[in-house]
Amino acid sequence: MSETKHNAKKFEEVTISSQPVFQGKVISLQVDTVRLPNGETAQREIVKHPGAVAVLALKDDKMLVVEQYRKPLEKSQVEIPAGKLDPGEAPLEAAIRELEEETGYRAGTIRPICSFYTSPGFANEILHLFAAEELTKGEVRLDDDEFLECEALTLEQAQQYIREGRISDAKTITAVYAWQAYTLTGRF
Incomplete structure (x- = not known):
C-alpha cells in the first residue's frame, strides 16, 4: 500500500450522517457527523461547491x-x-x-x-x-x-x-x- 493511501486510512473520518442546511445557487452547506480515527465522533460543517x-x-x-x-x-x-x-x-x-x-x-x-x-x-x-x-x-x-x-x-x-x-x-x-x-x- 502506498504511503498516501496508508495515511488516508490512518486519518480517515467516516461519515455517520449528513444533514443538509442550505442549498443556494452557487454553494450548499451540510453538517456531517463523523467517526474520528480514535473512535470518537465530531461534527464537520462542509461547503459544497461545483468547482x-x-x-x-x-x-x-x-x-x-x-x-x-x-x-x-x-x-x-x-x-x-x-x-x-x-x-x-x-x-x-x-x-x-x-x-x-x-x-x-x-x-x-x-x-x-x-x-x-x-x-x-x-x-x-x-x-x-x-x-x-x-x-x-x-x-x-x-x-x-x-x-x-x-x-x-x-x-x-x-x-x-x-x-x-x-x-x-x-x-x-x-x-x-x-x-x-x-x-x-x-x-x-
Missing part, C-alpha cells in the same frame, strides 16, 4: 486582470478572470468561456498550470488554473449581476498590487508566482 476555473491571460508581457467589488470582503479586488463550472462543463471549456466573458479576449493557446483546493478545511471547491496566450480581441459578455473593469498589469505592477493588498486572493497570487516562474524558466 471553478481561473485564467492567467498574458498579452504583450502583461497579465489581464479584472477589478470588481467582492461583497464578502466589503471591498474591490483585482483578480485574474475566473468563474464557477457549469453543470457538466469541462474545466478547459469554462476557462475559455470565462476569459472571453470577463475580458473580451480569446486565447490562441490555453493550457493547464495546476489545480488546487481553495479551503479544504471546510469546502470541497477545486480551482483549475490555466495559462492563456496568443490573445485576440473578442467580445465582453458579463453576467447581469457582474460589474467589473479589465486592465493589463506588468509583473512588477502585479507584485506591487500584492504588497498593497489590491491583489489578495489565492488564485491571483498563485497566478502571479506561476508567471514569475515562467519568466525565469520558460515553464509553468
Whole structure:
C-alpha cells in the first residue's frame, strides 16, 4: 500500500450522517457527523461547491486582470478572470468561456498550470488554473449581476498590487508566482 493511501486510512473520518442546511445557487452547506480515527465522533460543517476555473491571460508581457467589488470582503479586488463550472462543463471549456466573458479576449493557446483546493478545511471547491496566450480581441459578455473593469498589469505592477493588498486572493497570487516562474524558466 502506498504511503498516501496508508495515511488516508490512518486519518480517515467516516461519515455517520449528513444533514443538509442550505442549498443556494452557487454553494450548499451540510453538517456531517463523523467517526474520528480514535473512535470518537465530531461534527464537520462542509461547503459544497461545483468547482471553478481561473485564467492567467498574458498579452504583450502583461497579465489581464479584472477589478470588481467582492461583497464578502466589503471591498474591490483585482483578480485574474475566473468563474464557477457549469453543470457538466469541462474545466478547459469554462476557462475559455470565462476569459472571453470577463475580458473580451480569446486565447490562441490555453493550457493547464495546476489545480488546487481553495479551503479544504471546510469546502470541497477545486480551482483549475490555466495559462492563456496568443490573445485576440473578442467580445465582453458579463453576467447581469457582474460589474467589473479589465486592465493589463506588468509583473512588477502585479507584485506591487500584492504588497498593497489590491491583489489578495489565492488564485491571483498563485497566478502571479506561476508567471514569475515562467519568466525565469520558460515553464509553468
